Amino acid sequence: MSEPTRPVIWSEGRLLGPDEPLVTAVDHGLTVGDGVFETCGVVRGQAFALTRHLRRLARSARGLGLPAPDEAAVRAGVEAVLAASGPDIGRVRITVTGGPGPLGSQRFAPEQAHPTVIVLGGPAPRSPVARVARVPWVRNERSAVAGLKTTSYAENVVALAEAYRQGADEALLANTIGELCEGTGSNVFVERDGELLTPPLSSGCLAGITRELLLEWSAAEGLPAREAAPGELAYAVLDDVVAGRAGLALSGSVRNVSPVVAVDGRPVEAGALSEAARRLFEERMAQDVDP
Structure with missing residues (x-):
């Protein structure tokens, strides 16, 4: 049996292995689900409709009260993940969370906030029906x-x-x-x-x-x-x-x-x-x- 394809991960300007530590246990995305995300299919090695997905990512962030993610940084992350992925890559997922925060639902003050941004790449089995x-x-x-x-x-x-x-x-x-x-x-x-x-x-x-x-x-x-x-x-x-x-x-x-x-x-x-x-x-x- 072949080994499952390992995801390609990018955050904070660098690629990481799937076993490397990435987020703190008090990240608001973990403690209360305080985050937004987008998933793009991959077509000919590129993230399909990326501009529209990034536009919706920013809209979802605003609706949740999170700062809009740095689009240039996210695009750089997507490019890095695509470049490092194998031919079986089928999707790219972009996740933005509130970052480290209190254990309750309240957030830190905006000047203390440091959102977490993660880009993942992996396979995406498709069915025609x-x-x-x-x-x-x-x-x-x-x-x-x-x-x-x-x-x-x-x-x-x-x-x-x-x-x-x-x-x-x-x-x-x-x-x-x-x-x-x-x-x-x-x-x-x-x-x-x-x-x-x-x-x-x-x-x-x-x-x-x-x-x-x-x-x-x-x-x-x-x-x-x-x-x-x-x-x-x-x-x-x-x-x-x-x-x-x-x-x-x-x-x-x-x-x-x-x-x-x-x-x-x-x-x-x-x-x-x-x-x-x-x-x-x-x-x-x-x-x-x-x-």
Whole structure:
């Protein structure tokens, strides 16, 4: 059996081995999950859509009350990780935490803060299709961190573990008012009545980079895809998918666009528009790695 690929790690201007000490035990990212992150797929040795990801990283940091990370330093870290990685690298993850802090939820004063910035590189197995499961938990669209990509991922860990228990690779969540929201690490598109519809940001879902690009590229190419109106996509639309009256696709920075072929363990047919969206994304991604 071959050894697992070791991640490539960068922080504070240098590369580190996976066994080297990196953060203090009182880093706020460890003690209270006070941090934000981005994950980019790697295309032809480059981080895909890096500029958009860095823009969202800064937006998430502001929303959490953290200082915006030094973009030039982060880009240097990404370049160093990519240069040091092997040919099997599939993703780059950028993490920014509040840095050392008190044991409680409060932070040190801004003049005492020293955020932690880490860039990781590693493999990213991809599947052309997805299998999803419904779970009983919901997204809070009125949460203080709704729409921010934070390191507080415990809800996603629990939901995804339940999906895996059901034989799926992603869990789909409603919000508190019964609307379809998102997956634990993906946005969702419903294929219905000749359109691809994705839940609006008001549902509490993340403003996914792949979601954003697919909407832009679909508009340019005449593929009927749009953001749904608030309340237009109830969570119960998944019943229509199971019954064959609708289709489903997921989007994300590692999976790109994946038509769904099973819901709750029941096979469903990948829709023609979902397949067209997958092809369109792959074609446009091959043309420009930083759109």
